[in-house]
Amino acid sequence: MAQGFTPGQTQAPLANDYAGDEVAAIVLDPGYSTIRAGFAGEDTPKSVVPTHYGVYEPSDSAGPELLFGENAIHNPKKGLEIRNPLNNEGIVEDADTTAKLWEYAITSRLTGSTGSARAIRDGEKNGEGDPDVDMDEAEDTAEKPLADSPLMMTEPGWNSPKAREKAIEIAIEEWGTPAFWLGRQGTLAAFSAGKSTALVVDLGASTTSVTPVYDGQMLKKGIMRSPLAGNFVSDQIRLLFAQSQPPVPLTPHYIVKSKTAVDAGTPAQAIYHEFGFEPSASFRRFEEERVLTEFKESVVQVWHGPGRFMGGPQGASNEEIAKGLQGRPFEMPDGWNQVFTAERFKAAEGLFDHKAAVTAPDQPPPRPDQTLPQLINASLQTTDADVRTQLLTNVVVVGGSSLLYGLTDRLNAELTQMYTGPRVRLQAPGSTIERKFASWLGGSILASLGSFHQMWVSRKEYEEHGPNIVEKRCR
Amino acid sequence: MASSKDVRDIMGLEAGAAPAATAPNKKKGGGGGGLGRRPTGMNRELLALHGERAPPVAVVDVQKTYLAKPQRHFRPSPWEWSPFINPARKDGLVLKHWVRKPHGKSVGGEVSQAVDGQGDTPMAGAEGEDGGQNKEGTNGDVVEHQIPLAEYPYAKYNVEIDAPAFSDEEYDLYMRSNDWSREETDYLIGLVKEYYQRWPVIADRYDFQSQNTKAESQDGTLEDKMALQKAGAPPRTADDLKARYYNICARVMELHTPVSEMDPAEFALHEMLAKFNPAQERQRKEVAEQLLNRTREEIKEEELLLAELQRITTNQTRFEAERAEVRARLEAPRAAPGSNQYDSSTALAMLFNQLFQADRSKKRGRLSLPADALGGHSAAAATAAAGGPGQTPTSAEAHRNSLLGSGGSARKGSLVHGSAAHQQHGPGHHQPAPKEPSRTLAPRAAARFGVSTHERLSSGVTFRTDRLQKLRQAKSAIQTQKIATALAELGIPDFVLPTTRVCEAYAALVGKITKMLDLRKVLEKQTNELKVLRAERGIVMAEKEEGEGKEEKEDARKRMTRLLRNPPILR
Numbered sequence A: 001m002a003q004g005f006t007p008g009q010t011q012a013p014l015a016n017d018y019a020g021d022e023v024a025a026i027v028l029d030p031g032y033s034t035i036r037a038g039f040a041g042e043d044t045p046k047s048v049v050p051t052h053y054g055v056y057e058p059s060d061s062a063g064p065e066l067l068f069g070e071n072a073i074h075n076p077k078k079g080l081e082i083r084n085p086l087n088n089e090g091i092v093e094d095a096d097t098t099a100k101l102w103e104y105a106i107t108s109r110l111t112g113s114t115g116s117a118r119a120i121r122d123g124e125k126n127g128e129g130d131p132d133v134d135m136d137e138a139e140d141t142a143e144k145p146l147a148d149s150p151l152m153m154t155e156p157g158w159n160s161p162k163a164r165e166k167a168i169e170i171a172i173e174e175w176g177t178p179a180f181w182l183g184r185q186g187t188l189a190a191f192s193a194g195k196s197t198a199l200v201v202d203l204g205a206s207t208t209s210v211t212p213v214y215d216g217q218m219l220k221k222g223i224m225r226s227p228l229a230g231n232f233v234s235d236q237i238r239l240l241f242a243q244s245q246p247p248v249p250l251t252p253h254y255i256v257k258s259k260t261a262v263d264a265g266t267p268a269q270a271i272y273h274e275f276g277f278e279p280s281a282s283f284r285r286f287e288e289e290r291v292l293t294e295f296k297e298s299v300v301q302v303w304h305g306p307g308r309f310m311g312g313p314q315g316a317s318n319e320e321i322a323k324g325l326q327g328r329p330f331e332m333p334d335g336w337n338q339v340f341t342a343e344r345f346k347a348a349e350g351l352f353d354h355k356a357a358v359t360a361p362d363q364p365p366p367r368p369d370q371t372l373p374q375l376i377n378a379s380l381q382t383t384d385a386d387v388r389t390q391l392l393t394n395v396v397v398v399g400g401s402s403l404l405y406g407l408t409d410r411l412n413a414e415l416t417q418m419y420t421g422p423r424v425r426l427q428a429p430g431s432t433i434e435r436k437f438a439s440w441l442g443g444s445i446l447a448s449l450g451s452f453h454q455m456w457v458s459r460k461e462y463e464e465h466g467p468n469i470v471e472k473r474c475r
Numbered sequence B: 001m002a003s004s005k006d007v008r009d010i011m012g013l014e015a016g017a018a019p020a021a022t023a024p025n026k027k028k029g030g031g032g033g034g035l036g037r038r039p040t041g042m043n044r045e046l047l048a049l050h051g052e053r054a055p056p057v058a059v060v061d062v063q064k065t066y067l068a069k070p071q072r073h074f075r076p077s078p079w080e081w082s083p084f085i086n087p088a089r090k091d092g093l094v095l096k097h098w099v100r101k102p103h104g105k106s107v108g109g110e111v112s113q114a115v116d117g118q119g120d121t122p123m124a125g126a127e128g129e130d131g132g133q134n135k136e137g138t139n140g141d142v143v144e145h146q147i148p149l150a151e152y153p154y155a156k157y158n159v160e161i162d163a164p165a166f167s168d169e170e171y172d173l174y175m176r177s178n179d180w181s182r183e184e185t186d187y188l189i190g191l192v193k194e195y196y197q198r199w200p201v202i203a204d205r206y207d208f209q210s211q212n213t214k215a216e217s218q219d220g221t222l223e224d225k226m227a228l229q230k231a232g233a234p235p236r237t238a239d240d241l242k243a244r245y246y247n248i249c250a251r252v253m254e255l256h257t258p259v260s261e262m263d264p265a266e267f268a269l270h271e272m273l274a275k276f277n278p279a280q281e282r283q284r285k286e287v288a289e290q291l292l293n294r295t296r297e298e299i300k301e302e303e304l305l306l307a308e309l310q311r312i313t314t315n316q317t318r319f320e321a322e323r324a325e326v327r328a329r330l331e332a333p334r335a336a337p338g339s340n341q342y343d344s345s346t347a348l349a350m351l352f353n354q355l356f357q358a359d360r361s362k363k364r365g366r367l368s369l370p371a372d373a374l375g376g377h378s379a380a381a382a383t384a385a386a387g388g389p390g391q392t393p394t395s396a397e398a399h400r401n402s403l404l405g406s407g408g409s410a411r412k413g414s415l416v417h418g419s420a421a422h423q424q425h426g427p428g429h430h431q432p433a434p435k436e437p438s439r440t441l442a443p444r445a446a447a448r449f450g451v452s453t454h455e456r457l458s459s460g461v462t463f464r465t466d467r468l469q470k471l472r473q474a475k476s477a478i479q480t481q482k483i484a485t486a487l488a489e490l491g492i493p494d495f496v497l498p499t500t501r502v503c504e505a506y507a508a509l510v511g512k513i514t515k516m517l518d519l520r521k522v523l524e525k526q527t528n529e530l531k532v533l534r535a536e537r538g539i540v541m542a543e544k545e546e547g548e549g550k551e552e553k554e555d556a557r558k559r560m561t562r563l564l565r566n567p568p569i570l571r
Ligand SMILES: Nc1ncnc2c1ncn2[C@@H]1O[C@H](COP(=O)(O)OP(=O)(O)O)[C@@H](O)[C@H]1O
Pocket: A030, A031, A032, A033, A034, A203, A204, A205, A206, A207, A229, A230, A231, A293, A296, A297, A398, A399, A400, A401, A402, A403, A404, A405, A435, A436
């Protein structure tokens, strides 16, 4: 009766059967590289927006203009700077811009600016004149983008209490959401893999983190993180390019007008755009990063063994073996191309072996405790022996950088090497989407569970207890 | 445009032939509406190409038809984006979800029905009459009474654990601890409740600061707090927390129900709580940790040892059984106690007394020594049948018991007397004990008088020849074969005159032969085993020569293994 069906009618599966009860909640999962937003209960975020934004200051206008979204930030303009509101640990630095960016991520594709998009009606009017109630209400709260939708946000496990309070403040006061919740990215990623106890290894853009999750709760003291993540790999590639003989020219797309095919290794013959101004360094770097991501996706591979890349006897490298393996070609936007052989293994080796990282005077080698195996070990050492075995059989690998070719196999090998006694079982979602958006997916699942709805922090509670309530409720 | 004539021309067909052939067809077609009918909707030129013959594929212009609309016998039930309140929440937050709306006209009735069950929400009933429409102000503002407060199906997942509750006096009286302040205890209990007794999480989040220190670190980061805790008292481990909490729980349980009045389940729980031993837990975890930290070599070695051990134990039982059997065979048959044991008059007197006593305790004043009373049940039953009418299997059994009690290791067959014994059985007659030995003749005398004793007399007639034959037969064909060869080797003729003595001798001989065969088998096994060990020893020695490191341990273990596997045959 509660679900409003009458006995004897044909019945959809009972709601209890899948325990889902969707309340049109919105899930917002901000990361260093992209912000993911979408409706809870769906399997992909509808809106994926780059976290980088543009600050555009034309000489004639009064104030700087902020540019959000893929469509706006890739055009070279004079005075366009590209920034990221998060610091290198994925913590919000610039709260105001971040709020705008988040709002953009939500409103651009999900709610529209009025927030009334969800006022849906069944065609069944009983003639009693009431169906318009929702409409009236929508108009009442039209200014608030989230008036109709509970909001579930994610955050890194090491988020500061201040940042958390800021998040609920923005959500409830600025966006008018009726209910709010903050979930930990690690925990949610575990949920997305269908686990409540797991060791979540998340390789993002700016940070790699290891989060032990026990029975749906992360273990704070076990959270370990390091900067050896996607951006680190990009920097390694930059160094490799610069140090190779001759240096590999890194050309972003926007400069190139047209190109002609050239032989491998020979200088590019392309026609370049004339801008009449020099696009800012931040813009160029941002655009270069896109090329590097392509390079990561298609060329870089994690050394698969035997042993480590530099792990031959007496520290000799496996480079000779690697050279014998088939190389992979890469073509720069300007047509310059080459087949990469041993180099492609070097870029990611630093994630596992600090000694193997490519270094430069201004880029010191990483510390040994920042490498992935050490990170995992450090995290496990904080837990009980009982919990540790459980975690080791439930290692969940997520994050965009975990898509590096061969990474999970290598990690598996390293872990089994390190933990000989207990069984190690690694699990990485098969699809790219589930890897990149793991924490969003977890949030999507959680926020569409019927039993979750008692967890929301409602606006009433917020008004009663103040923003500090997130600390109490969203642990 | 090419006409059919042109086409025919090109293809070298005779121009006039075809039309004639198809002419009747055409006519028929016109009437019957079959193939010949001129298809509509076709270019004239295209049609001309067909010629007079009907096109090979019927080009039929069919009126477009679609699948009939499926007939639904029900009206699709409308769904409604409707607000609901989760009773598990105390703030009355209103969220909306899709629910199926009850059917058209019956709406009012059903909703009110649903609401009537609630009883305590009269306004909602009125709302139901209104057609299930819900008016509601802004989303955040809760207008509770307007929402049909149907039971929310997921509210039942809102479970809370029972935290122990106690008053201040109770705390002071029973739960004080030097190690724990009241404040911290309360904090712990709160935390346990909050995290549903997930101890790893509780231990992880445990961050107790007494009120005075709390204030200053309020807005510090996680790191600050952790540092602060480190500076203070030693951090409590999960086991410390558990110990304290369980202790409190046990105390509270006691307060509610004294231990003596607890039901078994409660008592078991109380025992568990009260007996929780953090030191032991810690030790267990240490061991577990060691187990986790074993190196690959250690694990391999352990596996090897385990396999070895398993081999040894399985072999051990088998060897044991075999050896026991051999031993039993090798043992000299003990002197039949029957007559020898009781050959002195005192012993006999004692025996009599015992039997007499035993017998007197029964209603039946009869002492009978049934043939084969010590045998199996069936034998006893058989005797009973042969004996007097008064003799029942149970009484025979009773006798056996009494005999067993006194006679000790009396051997089978020793007190057995063939038909003579039966004759002695007078119903209800008391058998004077001293007569007993007179019925047992010394072997020589028996031989002299031609008295023979039998274990069991089978009914009917048998030939001794058959018995001889049977003796030669073993269970397996191979064994039979072996026995036959042995007999042949010894030069025993196949056919002998089966007198009693020959039979006995023959039986003894065959017995010896089987024993010998068994011994041979064991010998073979032992030799093999020895060979294996020799080989292993060879390997060990070789390894020893390779590396001199772990010899000591290895050697000791090998010796142990060998000892386990090779105990002296006859201990
Ligand atoms: N197929 C891929 N192979 C290697 N790296 C990838 C791939 N796809 C994305 N990345 C990298 O993953 C990072 C983004 O991962 P993501 O989990 O989205 O990070 P965050 O959660 O911090 O936003 C970027 O550094 C990007 O270069």
